[in-house]
Structures are given as structure tokens and as C-alpha cells.
Amino acid sequence: MNPVQSDKESVRQGVREVYGRLVEEGRSCGCAPSCCSPAGESVGGTSVAESISKSLGYSPEQLAAVPQGANLGLGCGNPQAIAALRPGEVVLDLGSGAGFDAFLAAGAVGVRGRVIGVDMTPGMVEKARRNLAAAGFGNVEFRIGEIENLPVADATVDVILSNCVINLSPDKPRVFQEAFRV
Numbered sequence: 001m002n003p004v005q006s007d008k009e010s011v012r013q014g015v016r017e018v019y020g021r022l023v024e025e026g027r028s029c030g031c032a033p034s035c036c037s038p039a040g041e042s043v044g045g046t047s048v049a050e051s052i053s054k055s056l057g058y059s060p061e062q063l064a065a066v067p068q069g070a071n072l073g074l075g076c077g078n079p080q081a082i083a084a085l086r087p088g089e090v091v092l093d094l095g096s097g098a099g100f101d102a103f104l105a106a107g108a109v110g111v112r113g114r115v116i117g118v119d120m121t122p123g124m125v126e127k128a129r130r131n132l133a134a135a136g137f138g139n140v141e142f143r144i145g146e147i148e149n150l151p152v153a154d155a156t157v158d159v160i161l162s163n164c165v166i167n168l169s170p171d172k173p174r175v176f177q178e179a180f181r182v
Contacts, residue, residue, distance in 0.1 A: 008170035012146065015168045016121050022072065023098065023123040049073030053100075057081055066103040067135035069127065076164035080104050088112040089158040092182060094147045094175075095119055095165030099128035099140070105161060106140045116157070117142040118150060148174040152182045 050063055052073035062080065063071065074097055085091060085108035093102040096117025105115045117140065119125050128142040145151035147162075148171050160179050169175050 011170035012120070019074075019097070019121045020123045022074070023121065023127050047073075053078075062104055065107055066100055067131040070099045070103055070131045070135075072098050072100065074164070075101070079161040079163050080108070083108075083159060083161060085109055085113075085159060090156060091115045092150070092152060092157040092160045093117040094160060094162040094179075095168070096128060096142060097121075097124050099131045099142065101161055101163050102128070102140055102142070103131070103135065103137060105159075106137045109139065111139055113139055115140045116152060118145045118147065118152070120144065120146045148178060150178045150182055154181055157182045 049071045050073070053063060053071055053075070054060075056075060057078040058080075062078075079101055083091075083105070085105055087108075087110040089109045090113065091102075091105040091109055093105060093115060096102045096119045099117055102115045102117040106113070109115065115137075117125075117128055119128065119142070122144060125142050125144045132140055132142065143151045147165065147169055160182075166172060166175050
């Protein structure tokens with residue numbers, strides 16, 4: 001492996017480890033590791049994850065529409081606010097984590113639409129699948145994979161969501177090539 005590939009893999013592995021620990025420990029983090037705390041921890045009667053998400057522009061209705069445990073407070077914004085999703089669309093959620101944005105997208109695209117969540121952290125995909133089983137969304141699936149090598153067929157997606165994930169990639173041009181491909 002050449003030094004550049006080695007550095008990229010080192011970054012990727014570091015990100016995988018941090019997010020793996022977050023899901024294993026049940027923590028919420030927002031955009032800065034210094035604010036990490038237990039996801040269920042309450043601040044003024046509101047969970048840390050819910051408080052973070054409200055500050056990012058998610059509505060109380062959106063927070064109530066997802067399975068418990070899907071919102072880990074890990075994003076940096078609310079892609080639903082600008083995505084303008086329509087019924088019947090196929091949505092790809094890059095770095096889907098425990099499924100928060102994927103579940104919100106599922107409601108927007110309806111039963112004729114479909115949502116594919118992709119995350120490279122096995123623990124996150126497992127948690128998302130458990131949340132999916134509990135919630136019973138029939139139009140959502142979660143796949144393990146890297147956003148630089150999406151496990152998605154060519155030209156099959158209408159909309160791509162990313163909530164503070166592309167910035168974690170050590171090969172951003174490759175992410176955008178993959179996004180264009182799918």
C-alpha cells in the first residue's frame with residue numbers, strides 16, 4: 001500500500017473506531033467530541049440527542065416520527081429542511097448512522113419511495129437495522145459500506161442526503177464521483 005492510501009485508510013479506520021465506540025457506549029456527540037455525553041442523559045427534561053437535534057432545526061414532529069434510539073445527535077444540520085423530498089423518490093443517506101435522517105426521509109417519500117442508508121460502522125448499521133425492525137418501515141434498508149465505494153447500483157438514486165459525513169472522508173473527490181455514479 002502506498003503512503004497516501006495508508007494515510008487515507010488510517011483516517012477511515014479512526015472515524016470507524018470513534019463512531020463504533022459512540023454507538024457501543026450509547027453516546028451523543030453533536031459536532032464536537034468535547035460535548036459527548038450519554039445519549040439518554042437529560043438536560044432540563046430533554047435528552048442530549050434531542051436537544052442537539054432541536055438546535056439543528058429538527059421539529060418536535062420530526063423528532064417524534066423516528067424510532068427511539070435512531071437520533072444520536074450526531075449531525076450538523078437538518079438535511080430534511082432543504083431536501084424537498086417527494087413521494088416515490090429513491091433517497092440515499094450517506095453515513096446513515098442509527099437511521100435518524102433515513103427514517104425521516106422514508107416518511108417524506110412514502111410507500112412508493114425508497115431509502116437506502118449506507119454506513120461504514122458495523123455497530124451503526126446493526127443499530128439502524130434494530131431500529132428498523134422495531135419501527136417497521138417497509139421502504140428503508142441499511143447497507144454497510146464506505147461512501148467512497150457505495151454499495152448501490154449505477155443511476156438508481158434520485159436524492160442524496162449527507163449530514164456532516166462527507167467532511168469525514170479522506171477522499172472527498174471519490175465521494176462526489178460515487179454520488180454522481182449512483
